[in-house]
Amino acid sequence: MVLKLTLEYDGSKYSGWQLQPRHDSIQGRIEAALERIFAAPIRVFGSGRTDSGVHARGQVASISIPRPFDPAELQRALNSLLPADIVVLDISHAPDNFDPRRAAQSRVYEYRVLNRKIASAFEYRYSWLVRDQIDLTAMNSAAHIFVGEHDFAAFRSLGTDVTTTMRRVISSEWTRDADVFLYRVEANSFLRHMVRAMVAAMVDVGRGKLAADKVATILDGLDRHAAPANAPPGGLYLVEVRY
Template identity: 40%
Template sequence: MPLYKMTLAYDGTAYQGWQVQPERDTIQQRVQAALTRMAKSSVDVVAAGRTDSGVHAFGQVAHFQLVREILPEGILRGLNTMLPEDIRVRTVAEAKPEFHARYSARSKTYRYRLECAPVPLPFTSRFTLHYPYELDREALTRGACAFAGEHAFDAFRASSCNAKTTTRTVLASRWLDDGSELIYEVTATGFLQHMIRNMVGTLLEIGRGKRAVESIPHLLERGDRTEAGPTAAAKGLTLIEVHYA
């Protein structure tokens, strides 16, 4: 059975996340249904990461197998014909037999976008959190740097997170200034449920002077979710890229 790798982009606003759920509209369900229709047999799609409800992707990666070989360009064209406009398949290619979208990944990069203008633009409101408050940029930068390295992120995971281990390695953590937008970009070997959104919520409290930068090492050591900042809205978060060897 031929194995394929694809890259997807999607607007997660209308969906209950990536993973198939009973009686819920999800990205995985839509993609599997389109592939099953194309292949005329059941197809399972495995993604690099299971984005939460309302979270977007520019570079989600997934793999799937078909019972018969179809040219990648035919799959690409067919899927983008059948899928809704808020889900696009950017690339399709045949993959090596050992490739696995999740387990072959070395790291992932996400971005969280803030719209800092007094009045948010209607063109970006689905993908940014409107945050028109004065922020201490130096404190934000120092706070972002405090997350770098290997840590147990118990204080930054959702209460419903059932990951067996909470230790993750943050390879890069920084803020990007893009005019009226302020973007938090983070690359790590993996992420826990709500981890980035809880990190952003904590960083924003630092930026507004509500907590000290030094609270981050304390939170990482203590592991108490109740001491960290609020969970930032899902709509500001986008999976940008999945990195492979």
């Protein structure tokens, strides 16, 4: 029986989604809980790998279980065994060939920037504190440059094993609510650290340190060293995987 899981988690204390030796991961926690329920190892396949410190509100995963199990009961059992910062939002039946990564049509990420002089006791794990004044209109001018199909070689981690750095961005926009700037981006898929590199460049535009048209130059130049260092991981959230 193949099941589809939808999860949310606070990634602050974890090494990321993926299993890693001697590191605490989201995947590892879920697999450990499943092994307690079924008394057998169960591999969990995610729609994508979130990095250390990155959060999720709508991560999707699949499991193949050795015997029939009511999805609602399994959800309750998992949530009783998982730590409070990992929650199974939904479990449903899936086709036998369901692959949460390959079947995804697009993914949606959000990034939170807290724009004020003083840090927040509540937001420090969940947003990037930017003390300089930033301009929403300028950042949206840069955000719209990313829409469409482009080679994002300048906005990814070097050394990652990918067959192509071409990606199609469907939407890219900043909004503001008081002192929180929220970036929302949807693409067919993302390169590693792509969103964080894009956010860093757009925030530099908002600060007045980088012209918006320079972002297009960096994008076209395909040189990772020409783009700013990545924004911190704590402001990034995987919001939704669309099928």
